[in-house]
Each structure stands twice: as C-alpha cells, then as structure tokens.
Amino acid sequence: KAGVTQTPRYLIKTRGQQVTLSCSPISGHRSVSWYQQTPGQGLQFLFEYFSETQRNKGNFPGRFSGRQFSNSRSEMNVSTLELGDSALYLCASSPSNTGELFFGEGSRLTVL
C-alpha cells in the first residue's frame, strides 16, 4: 500500500499570499488530520476530517481552513500568510476512529 502522500514537499511564499497543501491518505483510510510542526511549538493539531466533515478544529485563526473530498483526499489552505506560518505541515490518515495516525512526509512552507 502506498503511504500518505503530501504535495508540494517544499514551497516558498511571501507575506500576504495564500497557499494550498494537498494530502492523499492511505487507500481505505477515511480520516485525515493536519498538524503544524515548528521547532518552538512542536506538533500542534489543526483539523480533523472524516467522511468530508470537519470533526475537530485546533486553536488556529480563521486564515487556516481545510476540506476533505469524497475520495478522502484533503486540502488545507492558509490565506494572508504571515512569517510565523513558516512550518512543516504534516498530514496524517487513520483507518477509522482508531487514533493510530500514519503521517506523510510533510509540506515545508517558508514565508518570506
């Protein structure tokens, strides 16, 4: 089975721009969640989707949004980028409500 695939792997944006990150879960996994990883804050939960519905949302501003499609693929969008949004964005999928997450390699975003 292919693992969790995230695209793009690396990207550079400037302040004020927006970015869309994509995640393809492991085949058969219906739950997708997103995490932000930074050296200072560690791994922080962004959102969780199951069957196209957002089940949980972390404590991030409204500039961070996401969605899930009928094939379980997910995207997250960050608008009006700030320098502090520079981070590794990790997507994870799980079989269903098990809590066992399989992470992708991440999308490393640099905001200049």
Place this chain on the structure above:
Amino acid sequence: GENVEQHPSTLSVQEGDSAVIKCTYSDSASNYFPWYKQELGKRPQLIIDIRSNVGEKKDQRIAVTLNKTAKHFSLHITETQPEDSAVYFCAASIWETDKLIFGTGTRLQVFP
C-alpha cells in the same frame, strides 16, 4: 485547555542503558496515549500506544506505563542502541477521534 507536558526535553544515555521519558496530561477524558518516534528529517512514526483500560504494555525493548489517577504515562526503552536516537513525542487523545495533543518532544541521544 488540553495540555500534555513532557520531560526531559533532552536525554543522553550510553548504549545499553535504559531511557525513560515521562508525560502528564490534563484532560480527564483522554483514553488513548500513543508514542511517536521522529528521526531527523523524517515523518513521525507510531512506536507503541496504550489505552486507558490497560496499565502497562510491552513490545520488545520498549514499554509504556499509564497511571490514570495521576494522569501520568511513561515510555521505557531498555538496552538502548544508537538507532534509538531520535525525537520522541508522547500524545493524548480520545481514541474515537484523531485529535492528538502532543507533548513538546524529547531528543534522545544514544552514544556508542
């Protein structure tokens, strides 16, 4: 709010020694406690997990213990090897969801 504290932040041991990492969680509703290992430049990977109806779980050289009353859980690695060197994250969640609250990580270095 939900919080997971993790100690120590760094840990250096000699090959063959044991390593212990401790975590404390705040949300009494948490009932699933996974541990992830993240090697440099790689994705976090689940190494062991425990659910609240169990006090201890072992898998070869690693074990996890849980004290629900004190809201503590710990990772024990015996007979450490250089390949155990990585950052280890504890997390807590309600296992029906994929919203994990992570600790801040422990950088383990095993010296030959």
